[in-house]
Amino acid sequence: MAKPTLGVFGLTGCAGDQLVILNCEDELLELTELVDIKDFLMASSGNDTSCQLDVALVDGAVLSQRDEDMLKRIRERSRLLVALGTCAVWGGVASLDRNQDRTRLLEDVYGEMGKKYDSLPARALHEVVNVDLSITGCPIEKDQLISAVASLLQGDPPLYPKYPVCTECRMREYNCLLIERGEICCGPLTVAGCQARCPGLNVPCVGCRGPADDANVESAMNMFGEKGIPREEIAAKLRTFAPAWGVNV
Amino acid sequence: MLQLSETQAAPVFMTANPYQPHMARIVRIYRMVEDNYVFTLRFLDDQLASAFSYRPGQFMMLSVPGAGEAPISISSSPSRPGILELCVRRVGRVTNALYRLPNNSVVGLRGPYGNGFPVETMTGNDLLIVAGGLGMAPLRSLMWYALDNRDDFRNVTLMYGVKSPAQMLFREELASLVGRDDMQCLLTVDSDPTGTWKHHIALLPKLFDYATITPATTYAAVCGPPVVYKFVLQRLLELGFSKDRILMSLERRMKCGVGKCNHCSVGYKLTCLHGPIFTYWDAINLPEMI
């Protein structure tokens, strides 16, 4: 049986999720025996840029017409399109631009020239094309990537937890930064899968994986409010990596 | 009041590890209806295969290697030993993986689990089986059990309804029962786009008009989607059925099948241990049951 064909692409982002693929040092060579990596610009100069792909992994968000065209082209040539990382899944840090005047921002950063750039407001992939599978994380977790590949090779989508970081934090018996130190920890709202990485280091979760399936944002806002934190501040915090929390200020 | 047997002896061949799947071979795949195949299975271990016994209404935990495990009712009847049939609808991870397997593949099985129908108590009574859609899967076991032990039961009636002829499970098999004089087999479809359907075209509760039922001596076994319960139960109560003569088979999310994982709890009962067969009386006493 022919090996499944794979493409790895980056739109505008930090390339962190592509880097996580390259960070699978122990699995990388095995992986290349199982799948045929046809197109991976960041890692190879010998790419087939027009072949049909079984799976396309795409990181980054759509921030320019060029990104949009590229994404649509990828969609056309691939059977399964996988959004890789928080930028691709939710919009990522660049989507902090929601409700802001982008032209002004462009001018602020690039001066007069800013206005002329090929620049669009940040969008997640699903806002532009149909996405078959989302692997969130900023960056994605290596084990979730491997399990996605292993499952997809069997023909199944991977199984990811839908509960929040809080659950993993408790499972690992970390101290609760929210209750014990009164910090703004996004753990109760953020989707798990990172093994509560930050709380495990005594650092509050900043929500880098985006919202959990069933996040009760309104109640959490009230809870922080009771701790004396202004709503705008919580909202800003929550929106850092994903605009999709449905936060009402 | 009817007591459902909740604590039977563990199956003879059960190992000390109740989560241990036993490997079984898919000996036949019958592509009955799109996304609804019947799999005939046989345990690899001969001893196990011959010792295996169960009650109508019980279910198995089916493992597909690499995909996971799911509860599936046994569709065959214990009155025909040596054959184990599962009628599986393709809905998710495990069932998808099962559908990808070719004949002769090996899967894992453990069970049988659940209380099953209280056939001893039902003996000597009339039997009314009412199935809607996929509800036929567990009820087929009971039906064949009754037909194979025909002398144990008085009148046997089957009422089965689906949306259209193409969705009818075990269609040929059931159609062949229609003329039988030792039972009444009533089949219906909501509509028949093909124009070839020879049986009833009506909603399932309508079939009650064609049968004579004596509630006091009848046990009714019902299984189907929620809407079936809604109308059929209403009909049965109107007929004067006692609430503990109505038996229903429930479906819940289930992860262990042996009363540990707590996913299948309804109110204070567990579908896997105390069910999946419950009486209607249970149902009104257990919140969230239907």
Add this chain to the structure above:
Amino acid sequence: MKVLRLPKERLDLFASVLQQFGEVHAPVEQNGKYAFRALSRWSDARLDYPRTILPPKKYFVPPKDTLFQYKEGLGYVPADLAADRRIILFGLHSCDIYGLNILDQVFSGKYDDPYYQARRKNVAIIGVDCIPDEHCFCHSMRADFVDKGFDLFFQDLGDRYLVMVGTALGDDMVLATGSLFEPVTPEDLAEYKQRSSAKRKAFKLHVEIRDLPEIFELEYDSSLWKQVGDRCLSCGACSMVCPTCYCFDVADDVDLGARSGSRSRTWDSCLFSTHAMVAGGENFREGRASRVKFRYYHKQRGFVAEYGRPSCVGCGRCISACPVNIDISQVISQLRGIENATA
């Protein structure tokens, strides 16, 4: 029951003898909270702790527990439990021992859970008594004193312990120390009685459970559930930290490029939206309110029907772990109409 006394200054010696029975685990301090951990030295143990973050259930049903390895041709090969090390769990409070006794019932019965049972055999339990804090209500749940489920139990009598010997293994531990333990004196008994009645009076939280199953049935449609449900974050913290929450999920991991893999179970919670979801997306407990209600209902009503007592032991963990201050004792009081519903 064999009862002895141990002067406190000899505890260190006893602890050093214990090591020959297995790896000693006890509560240690962790940024102001406590957790059961393997001790690198006995002096790390804190026996006067209020409660650990996770209950001892983590030793018997770990958060992720591999059940089988699947290998092509070999089928499902159970995880080897024989290799597990022997552990002495020192410092359990009676509520936690009670919690284990409750889990014992769940993980036995018609289908014995071999993973749980093997670990239960491999872990010795040494209890210590405790002083209730503002979240404890174990006396209400009849779990403030245990009479079984431990190998040894230490009652603090000031400068000495009253030690109850619960099992033959516990007796072996005592005997292995030579003459470290002494016979109890009448003063010890008097002191014990005095302290135990003082403890009873020290509780600040009280929950009346006598007709609770009935109350739950009567208040099944109470508007309180919606209020609590609107607050709940579905974070699952209460279930993870509960000594008697045992819901688990089972899933298979596949190896890269192979049909081999493993099957493991992980802690789950009835507060998650997926808990009662079945094919076709139908969810028997869709709303948060119905899920919160279910957790209480199962503990205080369902468990009574099945095992004759509530499964809650009043350890107070869910109260201290809930980010939005949902408090089981308040919820019960409100259901009873004892207090204004303000949860």
Add this chain to the structure above:
Amino acid sequence: MTRSIKVNHLARVEGHGGVTVEMDGRSVSSVRFDIFEGARLLEALARGRHYTDVPQIVSRICAICSVSHSISSIKATESAFGVTPTPQTELLRDLLYRGEDIESHSLHVFCLAVPDYLNYPSVVALAADHPDAARLGLRLKKLGNTIQEVIGGRAVHPVNVLVGGFGKLPTADQLMALRDELHQAAEDSKSVVDLIASLPPADYCSKDTVFAALRPKQFGYGYYSGDQIHVRLNGKTEAVPAAEYRSLANERAVPHSHAKHSQYKGRPFMVGALARLTVNSDLLNGSVADVKQKFGLNLPSGNPMDNNKAQALELVYDIHRSLETVEKLLADGLREEAPVPVRPKAGSGTGVTEAPRGMLVHSYSFDGQGRLATADVITPTAFNAASVEEHLRRAVEQNAGDDDAALTKKLEMIVRAYDPCISCSVHLVRRRNAP
């Protein structure tokens, strides 16, 4: 005869870029290093945010340099608030940078650059014929990641680094495991030297080059410490205080393009491994003394391809240096210390460090509540852009006789040798229509 050479998608670099050359006979009319990366405007979007949020946001400028972005941000913030981290914190940060450098350099040298020299399209293709070389590179890359995980809490976008210190210190067990890996790597580094020394020579565009790098203040040759920038110009070294980084980032508009280009006293300059080596080689200790010689690396070198050798040398040096640090940490034991308390105040501060691909500046001002008022981020790729173009121009002039394919490959190799990080180049977006 006019001729134009276009590299539409630079491969094996991070981000989206290209090269366009227009020439008329032997004379080159324009050379452009194009950037197609969309604009994320993170500096503007971070404005108004509490100082604790800022490192997490700016870290996302680039994954490969995420340690450098986070810590430069933290350094700028600490300088604005007058926070002095403890010596232990500084030492751990130094180690963290070495981890980043080991990861980035082994990625760049083995996965992106070496395939060029040996004519393979990728490290995967390389692995088929030279499995040992590929595995060696991956092993070292993993080591770099392990250091970042142990100290920074995550291999990409560190979460454990805070203004004032660390969330949690590594455990002795983690350090011991790391020490074992470092011992293995020290063995491996011999093979690295042999491999790099054996690569065919590449010299297409040598010219007199200006270099700039941060001058370390402690821990010897390194990337984290220091607040003086040293510029090597016409054989002399000039010192620029970090706070005056603007004199190197005067971002002149160039006629052929609207991009801003960095110049020092009117001259483009190069940053990165080769620049560091040129400016700071007096700080290297004995462990790599003979490596320079084995590589045939004569400093100063106007050949940007030598940057790959400089990276390999740093890789070897960092392995030895990290091993020393870990042994020291294990011998002395880590003191449990919480982050130094921070009292935010209005003010500004600049943090300069050396990212793997060169000098990186974060310069901020804050309001009295500790909210970011302004942010200026200048990345190595922004510093390098003008120099890249100069070298490209030189290459075209020197190799005008080459056919398109040969010339294109040379141009690509030169850009790659600079190890550009295009996502990093937040200051370097210029408008180009997609090819």
